[in-house]
Amino acid sequence: MAKTKAQKVQDKEAVSKNVKLFWKLVFTGIGLVVLLFLLAAWGIFGALPDHTVLENPQTDLATEIITADGKTLGKFYNPGNNRTPVTYDELPQNLVDALVSTEDERFWDHSGIDGYGTARAFAYLGSKGGASTITQQLAKLYFTVEPRANKFERGIQKIREWIIATRLEKQYTKEEIIVQYLNQFDFLKGAIGIRSAARIYFGKEPKDLKVEESAVLVAMLKNPRQFNPQREISKKKSFNRRNQVFFQMVRNGKMTEELKDSLREQPIVLDFKPEGHDDGLATYFREYLRDWLKEWAKDHVNPDTGKNYNIYNDGLRVNVTIDYRMQEIAEQALQDHMKNLQAEFDKQNIKNKTAPFRDLTKKETENIIKAAMRRSDRWRIMKAAGKSEKEIYASFEKKTDMTVFTWKGEVDTLMTPRDSIVHYKKYLRAGLMSMNPQSGHVKAWVGGINHKHFKYDHVEQGKRQAGSTFKPFLYSTAVDLLHYSPCKELPDGEYTIPAGKWGNLKDWTPKDSGGDYGNILTLKEALAKSKNTISARLIDEVGPQPVIDRASQLGINTDKMDAVPSLALGTPDVNLFEMTGAYSVFANGGIYNKPVLVTSVEDKNGTILYQYVPDSKDVMNEETAYVTVDLMRGVVNYGSGSRLKDSWRKSQYIYKNVITGYPYELKNDIAGKTGTTQNNSDGWFMGMVPDLVTGVWVGGEDRSVHFNSTKYGQGATMALPIWGLYMKNLYNEESLDISKEKFKKPDNLSIETDCEEYKAQQSGGLDEEDDSDELEI
Template identity: 60%
Template sequence: MAKTKKETKGVQDFSKYIRWFWMVFIGGILAVLLIFLLASWGAFGEMPDHTQLENPRTNLATEIISSDGQTLGKFYFNDNRTPVSYSELPQNLIDALIATEDARFHEHSGIDGRGTLRAFITLGSGGGASTISQQLAKQLFHGEGSTNIVKRVLQKAKEWIIAIRLERQYTKEEIIAQYFNIYDFGNNADGIRSASRIYFNKEPKQLDLKESAMLVGMFKNSSLYNPRRNPVGVKNRRNVVLYQLEKYGYISEKVKDSLQQTELDLDYSPESHREGIATYFRGYLDGFMKDWIKNNPKPDGTKWNLYNDGLKIYTTIDSRMQKHAEDAVQQHMPRLQAEFFVQNTPKRNPTAPFLDLELEEIDALLNRGMKQSERWRKMKYDLKKSNKEIIESFQKPTKMSVFTWKDGKASEVDTLMKPIDSMRYYKSFLRTGMMSMNPQTGHVKAWVGGINYRHFQYDMVKQGKRQIGSTFKPFVYTAAIDQLHYSPCDEFPDVPYCIEANKYGNPEEWCPKNSGHNYGGTRTLKNALANSVNTVTAQLIDKVGPQTVVNLANKLGIESEMLPVPSIALGTPDISVYEMVGAYSAFANQGVYTKPVMVTSIEDKNGTILYQFKPETRDVLSEETAYVAVKLMEGVTQVGSGARLRHSWAKNVTEYKEVITGYPYELTNPIAGKTGTTQNQSDGWFMGMVPNLVTGVWVGAEDRAAHFKTITYGQGAAMALPIWGIYMKNCYADEDLNISKEEFQAPENLTINVDCANHNSDTTEEDSDEETPEDLDFG
């Protein structure tokens, strides 16, 4: 039966809608394809090319690595990122990421079709569809999405294309490693390595399951899920990750339930330029690297960026010895400082912390300090304030955090204080400088430039130079041995001795006195050095001449200015700890000076060696002269001012000796060394040597006018030697360090007698074992 006209028209109308449907559908597909095509051509913004995909641009921190393979610190501006390879990631971390972020990661090629369809149908209420590859593309090349719907669609298109290209360019394992390396976990934790070190104080490979779950949970939003500010939220998010691990069969329900009940157990270890281990050494290294970069451009002629190029700096510092050195400083200095405060109360010392200064001199000193301060610089040059306004600001109470020793540890206290008063307060603190070095290789193993880098940034190892007192005397004795072939057993009269005016350019007669003004009889050179007898030292420098001693010191690496006058025999020059350790090392190295080495090599992020150090050595002394000098200095620790390193009498001593010694060292192995104390007890030194380690320690205040009133606490044996003793005792306890306990090596053909056992004149050596620190003639 034929269709009516009306029925025919209905069919035609319906077919029109079908045509429109297919036109819109196909047009939509073509439009989507066009969008993706245009995006791939860069029509909506630059797309990364093959080279950029091969080498995505990320800022990488420069890593400082110790001789025992530990990270000492990093140089970075905003991105504290050090990449790790897939093999350095624990399996539980990888499992947590896949279970939480992309369960079908190994099944797709960058885009998860099922997930995308689900997200489209549910309008995102059932979870997003971004794969790990897409998230990596976003992190690497365009960051957070726009809130504008059109821009967001275009960004999404770019993200899909980049994700597919990443999948073609890299293996799945490489994509996972890049994703962990690129993410910012907050608190300067850029990338998984920094995050695991900062939040748990361990390397990524050492992360356990719940730690891995916490870090993966932070991928959702590290600003919101910050474990320091939002521990409850982070714990809840971690538990979601544990649920996902159980859901996809990575862990059992029992393990999930058990771990969900645990706390985060953070071990927060911030990585900043002013915190952590070896801060003063890192400060030195910053200057070293900037000088190196200035003279060593990249192959293309551009400059290396210390903070972004991911360099690796391999250093000679041993992290274990560095820790022992810092612990020794932290153990001794609070006790010494406590006694200094006791002696410098306003009641006992109205000019505290200064001694021997008039009020006008103190005002002048503080005024100089004001003009050298960072506060003055900022107000003068940044804020353009007048001198009057700046000076007035120093008299206004200001909220500040100041350094203090609390319960024997470095701490901070918030207070309200006038800036001028804070200057006086800080000048009352005793500082220290310490360096330890292998004399054969020149490798510096430990470097402590002060008591706290955050508050006292001036480095007293290499920057600071102070009078060295009697630690200079071994150079005088060595010159006499070298020039005149003296033996440690040769005797000299212990009588007042003067060097006439104008003999060495000295305008006046020079007549040094012994500490305590004790004279009489004769002393061997070994006894004289052990007890720092000034009159014998004066006789020796008169015999060899000051210029000879200066020449020897220069050959031993001392570059500081030294006037060739007789008084240098008692240590009047200002010299750094760095120079002194280098010089003493030649004695332990059989007369060969080896320039201290801090950096062994530098590599770029790909492992290409950019710099490798070449040792600098020179023969300065004969083996015999060096050995005889060492035997002389052994007397210092056997019967002289360093003898307390040997004894156990500190176990039952008075309180003041407890402050000086800390605890008994009872070291029995051969040790050569020398204490040093400067005029008015302003500087205390101890230089100590064993065959494969030379260590120097200085202690004093910023201004020489701040010092102990008497020699009891103000001598090198009380100020500096305890740090050396604690450090060495801890180093010996760490047997893996292989610090020598052997005798110093004697030359094969020794012609100078070093055995002074039969010299009756050395009665002081026999008696000094029972003497208290007040009785000894310390230098």
């Protein structure tokens, strides 16, 4: 039935009314959305960051330690803040392509919000992917504090992210947004930011990442835990997600189909290198540096915060003198030798009923163990908790799960804390320090065998008796005061200094191991053989105090040294830091350079906050320094140090059960001195070439932990092989250009060092050496 005109008018009005209602609803909806955006922008739902915050978003930046050859040695950071930013120019193009292709295909075209992606997300309710842009993800990383509880709050949070994203787009270039996002993202495993991630997961700088490695890291952006290639449970997911990144790159024209097909079947290959404080190179040096920086920071204020610099989050750059290549070689040399030496030590302790101790009663052994208990964290914590000593001692007898060090790797075991103390006591410890004598720059610092399990630093903290390595201070004093030539002859018969002459309370008659007396030796032979009898004659001639003065001039702390004759045999306690600096004076023509560790400190913007000023002084005339070096040449040319120049066959014979097959065969000019202390408790070797002085010490934590014979316990067996391996491998690294030249001879040298010429003038002697120089005091 046809509609009347009135009905038609009514229908038309109804349609018009519905259309108007529709548009009212649309505009109302739009208005509400706009209102929500305005309210969010006005901060009604919570304050938004202003332009100053957007210009300088607050992020904690790790302090980075940079070696002399430009490599990152380590970092200082609070947990979760191992972040060191990079610039866009330091990113490889393949990483940028993988990121944009996977996370935000229209990144270069939008202004912070992807309209197409947002519409698609609404239309399909997110089933075909979200719409979050890289800029929005950056906004979320910077300014989202915590997840929202309900849908309304999550919606408001999304609006806030949109607003911040558009502001970020106005504030920064696209390149800056990409690099900020990658610098901010937490890749887990201590890898905050792309630089830490590249170093930790692949052992390289971001610019060196291959496309397949970049794809792995981009795959982690979706969920760094779920797609983590280092976690066993997520390796398959990481593999599949990486291949999805390849697909996205092909889709966006950033990778060919052929390359994708060649890469998609390849497994993920990691070079996982965690950057914890106990991981990586130079761990002992880094601990020393941490203390140094803390002291420095006490006197320096960060103008951005108005507070003293914080070494964990102010992004400092510390330039140090350590050479990364030399540090690697030093640590490897020490590890290689100590593993073999420990095996021999353990073998010799099989039948030792008091192992690992020697020469002690049961009561003395118990006292050592109890002293270790009282120094432990367990004791300190339980004492603070109010536990009695009886309760604390009892806790050391209860077995507990623990991970202990062995030379075959860490072992999980069930052990009492008391037994763990004995376990660690049996390990021989070692230290090495190497420095350039002309600049004072410390090039390598190895404080022990494993920083995680042995915290004590045997470069700077550890002070032990110097043994015969102290004798060059005595000999140089004699050269200086008495103008003695290395070719001067003295008898090596027993020599007694009567009681009271030099402060000694009783007659002092030092012995030589082996009792080979009655010879006439040159000073060079006497030092080479470490003749205690001739050392006694020399200190009687010059007196103990001038020797102490000489040691002090060379940088040795002499505050606790008594001016007594036994100084001649190296009774004072010294550390490697002091000894290496002191020996550097001989190699540097009598000029002392205080060992340098830090050349400069910069803030996060590259402004120099600290610059090292050289600290040098003349402490010995050039002639005395050279003559002392010449004396120490004898140690290497025909004394206990001569094994540095031995052939492989002879080296095997000398060390048959200890370190078979260390053929050094060094042919260049070397000077040095071995040292062994009472009961073979300490083994030293101080060695030098014209541009590098290196000291090595080996021994037990306790002096009662030692070899039973001088054959194995002397410095020539315990310490010298580390020096030999170190130097041999330094020379194999030609880029280091370590000197093979002769020590520079001063012009117009007035002391004759050529013994043939000296003999012609005054009827002189011969040359030879041995290092069996136990202290007899």
